[in-house]
Structure formats: C-alpha cells, structure tokens
Amino acid sequence: MNPEDIKQLREELGWSLAKFGKYFGVTAQAVLKWERGTALPNDFTMAAMIQLNRRLDEAKGENQKQQFINGLKQALLTGGVIALLTFLFNQDESS
Template sequence: MPNIASILKAEISRVARKEVRSEIETLRKASTLHRASIAALRRQVDKLEKELRRAGKGTARTQAEDADGEGADAAPARRFSATRLASHREKLGLSAAAYGKLVGVTGQTIYKWEQGKARPRKAQLECLASVRGLSRREAEQQLEAA
C-alpha cells in the first residue's frame, strides 16, 4: 500500500508540471512574436541602409559633377549608350584602337565601354560627342593628322 506522502508528492509534481507547461507555452508564443518583429525590423533597417547608400552615391556624383563643371553650366548633359557607340564605330569602319585615338583613350577602354563593363567620364563624354559628329572621311583625316 502506497504511502500518503508519496501520493501527495506525485500529485504536487503533476500539478507543478502542468503549471510550468502553461507558463512556458505563453513564453514560447511571446518569444516567437519577438523573433518575428526583430526579423521585420532587420529587413526594414537593411532596406533603409540600401536607400541611404543609393542616396549617398547620388549626392556624391552630383557634388563631383558640380565641382568638375562649375564654369560649364551652359554645356548640355550628355548621355551614353554602349550599343550606339559600337554601331557608330562600325559605321565609321574603325577598329577600337583607331576610334580610341580619336576619343583620346585606348582601344581596350572602347571595348569595355561597348560591353557595358565601364562608363566614360564627363570629359570623355564630351570627346565622344565631338567624334559622334564626324563622318568617315573626317575621322580618317583626323587619324592621319594624329
């Protein structure tokens, strides 16, 4: 026959485990909610940091362009297209090295511009614009003179 003390002890243990389970369950739910909110906040911080970097790059570019072109306010903004550069070079019938001589850069630079691996600087865009207006004869004359 079991001892009353052991029965009482077993009952107290069972009730205690039941209470602990209910308390732990509420803690688990709270922990899950906290983890979800932390993950959402991290995503938001990452997004804001990316936007800040983009904005910083944009302002750095505009500041650099302002410093470069302080007296050139009348100069139009130049756009660059790699495919148009390649088609113009082919239209003139020039190699990349010859086209590079007209612009004032190397042939390798012309290849990188055409492939989109690099972009010309503002001063180089001006040189490209001046070469863009040349005909095949004019380009050949400038290459012979150089």
C-alpha cells in the same frame, strides 16, 4: 550614349577598337569596356562622341557622310584631339 550606341558609332565609322580608342586617347581594351557597359568614357570623350554621332546623323546621304568621315580622319591625323574638337564643334553645319 549607352554601350550599344558607342559600338554602333564605332562600326558606322568603320574603325577597329584600337583605332577608335587611339582617336580618343584610350586603349582598345577601354573601348571594349565602354561597349560592354563595364566602364564609362570620361565626360570630355562622351561629349565628343555625342557630337560625332549627331553630325553623322545630320549628314544627308552616303556621299556627305563619307565626306564628313574623311574630314574627321584628316583633322585627327593632322592635329589630334584639339583638331577633332574643332572639326566637330566649329564646322559649318551647312556643309
């Protein structure tokens, strides 16, 4: 993902720099650096963002996209990074 893709993903989720960073274990300042292209996320974070972007692209219609985002938020609230990865990589693709 390039810097513009990262910014677009964050904006599509409707998350602030701080909220996006919180879910990936970094500061808002780090996210801003990613979006400006002055720093890169680590490989783990990049893989999670690529998968998150892919899953959002696969969502059919706003309702399904919103359901996915709500599930994502719930996973993050209840289990942090491990729950995020489980949600992104193991959820049934047909949902």
